Amino acid sequence: MISIEGKLTIWPERCRGCRSCQLACSFARTKEYNPTTSCIVLERDLDREKTAPMIKSLCCDLCGGAPACAAACSYGAITYEPDASDAPLEKEAA
Amino acid sequence: MTTWTDRTWFVDLTRRDAWYEERPHHEVADVLGGSGFGWQIIADRLPAGVDPFAPENMIVLNPGVLVGTRTVGASKLTAITKFPTVASPDGRFYIGSCTSGGRYFAIGMRQAGCDRLVIQGKASEPVILAVRDGGISIEPAGDLWGQGADPAARALVEREGADAGVLTIGTGGEKLVRSALTFIDRTNSLGRGGLGAVFGSKNLKAIVARGSGSIRVADPDRYNRVANELCERVLAWPRREHWIKLGLAAGWSTFKHTQNPGMWPKERWDQLYGEEKRLESLQSVIACASCPLNCRLRWVLPGGEFDGEQGLGSPYSKSATSGQLLGIEDDRKMIHLVTEANTTTGIDFYTTTRLIDFVTRMAEDGRIPAEQDGITLSRDYVTYQRLYRMTADREGLGDVLADGWYRVQAELGLDPSEYWYAGVVKGVDFIYDARPSRFHPLMMTFLTRPRPHHGGSHTRTNSRNKTLEEIKDQAAHWELGDEVMGRIFQETSYSGKFNVGRYSAYMEDLMRVKNAIGLCTIYTYQALLFADDMARLYSAAVGETVTARELIRRGERISNLAKLVNVREGFTRADDQPPAVWFRPMDAPEGRIEIEDYYQTKVLTRDDLARILDDYYDERGWDPETGHPTDERLRSLGIRATVPS
Secondary structure, rough: OOOOOEEEEEEEHHHOOOOOOHHHHHHHHHEEEEEOOOOEEEEEEEEEEEEEEEEEEOOHHHHHHHHHHHHHOOOOOOOOEEOOOOOOOOHHHO | OOOOEEEEEEEEEEOOOOEEEEEHHHHHHOOOOOOHHHHHHHHHHHHOOOOOOOOOOOOOEEEEEOEEEOOOOEEOOOEEEEEEOOOOOOOOOEEEEEEEEEEOOOHHHHHHOEEEEEEEEOOOOEEEEEEEEOOOEEEOOOOOOOOOHHHHHHHHHHHOOOOEEEEEEOOOHHHOOOOOOOOOOOOOOOOOOOOHHHHHHHHHHEEEOOOOOEOOOOHHHHHHHHHHHHHHHHHHOOOOHHHHHHHHHOOHHHHHHOOOOOOOHHHHHHHHHHHHHHHHHHHEEOOOOOOOOOEEEEEEEOOOOOOOOEEEEOOEEEHHHHHHHOOOHHHHHEEEEEEHHHHHHOOOHHHHHEEEEEEEEHHOOOOOEEEEOOOEEEOHHHHHHHHHHHHOOOOOHHHHHOOHHHHHHHHHOOOOEEEEEEOOOOEEOOOHHHHHHOOOHHHHHHOOOOOOOOOOOOOHHHHHOOOOHHHHHHHHHHOHHHHHHHHEEEEEEOOEEHHHHHHHHHHHHHHHHHHHHOOOOHHHOOOOOHHHHHHHHHHHHHHOOOHHHHHHHHHHOOOOOOOOHHHHOOHHHHOOOOOOOHOOOOOOEEEEEEOEEEOOOEOOHHHHHHHHHHHHHHHEEOOOOOOOOHHHHHHHHHHOOOOOO
């Protein structure tokens, strides 16, 4: 059973492709580094050489409320808010 | 893969064979593993005197020991080979290393169980190598041969998957243009001095690397704590916001002083090539793996002849300097030449534009006939563009330029030492000139490194106007002890407030460490990570406790191995000489620019530089007459090889 305790938000345009989210995710799960076994896939647009993270929702358990991917993203492309009602997308629109 | 074992894959393209050797960490630890052990393989197995294009030459590709972990800037691959740049009038070639980051390739190698790839032989027809789980295969290049570096990379990613690492060469590498580069993951160039041409000589178009294995470190919790702490430090850097907005388009305020060719007034250069101009074409900044300070760029040219043209890499600084040298006021025309090289031909922009500058100016001055094989040499963009393509295609005079400075000397009778922007050392032109840059330690390593390029050796001293306290503070982290620090920071009449020769020896050793572990040089350039941080990371990764001093000692061992194999090729102190042009004042519109020490306390003479070189060799324990490692020093470092008599 996946326990959803907050809201993980992807901001595709902020992603710079560093793969820290994948490395942090795999480490949090296994204490090994492996983008392949992380719960994140990096989508890649070769026309613009642009990446964006996608979360495999059946794999992700939000690290029990402190997602390693959001903590590891230096560019703000994955953010986490424990209170799901305070949606960042809405804040930015305002 | 683990960080406490080391697996080298060997590929013989002639025999179409691949095999591996695996060693426990302690067998490679004295040279740190990574590219350190790559140098050991070169020292043990590359015969002296082979032609760089002969099948016997080796390419050794080394992901850093920390690559694939989440550590700031741990993304680098270091390649070692005998480079095809003709390094002396009598036709010698240096063995050197080059290093670059990336997002997929180096990690892909390690995930596929390959800590190092040694390529030898020559394929009978064009091939690619595929490094995948379970081994390495040699596959036909098919229609990739003849394609540009970027279309080939793109085709391979489309075929292998979005997370496949790719290393490709362009059409210039296929045609053995001696400056040709390789490209990693489309965004990073690797191999000034001609790594791409060595690939071409082996009929090797590309390598793809993709695996699914995990990277394990010896003490995961400790390693992760250190990595997190260092990341927090980088995120708190006050200049980070500016840097991540501009990547390698940042830094114009320093660059316009240090790399000024002195032909235009600075305000004019500012208007034509400055930060505002860069923002007109900059589209996005791309990070290497695990890097919170992204620097790779994507640009799209706005308007003009090349409207809408897109490129990947880092075009701005190089186009600004060569644009001024060639007198091209439209930055888009110069950026187009970078795009053409990065996308298609893969030839080196610096060397090719410097050579074009040299021959066209010499024709203008009547030193050589303007009518040359296939072209009339004049000082205009159409001619430059044509020469650029003729070089990549080895057509007419381009065939001469494709062989570099000493072929130009042999065919046209022009002495490379006369080249006015920075000159030439070991057959390589410079990206900086020591006069506007001043004689800082990076300029020193251009003289003393086997391959005259920075190769990831930056420290704080590569920026202007850092305080002596700041420089001392960074060096204190090297843990060298009071005696060595006293020698480095002893003021002298010939080197100013610190001794560039003695400092540079340790700076080079630290570069060897960074390259072996795979850490990007931007972090020591900006004083964000220090040698003792590297020691903490390395210790937790490999399960052996080492100090910064010990790391640098092992770096010194690698420096000595690198020197030793070049001694076998006939290099001596005579090859480490500063170009004559450094001692001629540059007559810039703002006034004379002369070569000075870091703090501009005096104009340096040839004799001053000779004394600085003396101190460099002395600090290394090398013979000051020959510049060769002494047997005593090699013995004290535990290096078994001896200096050839």
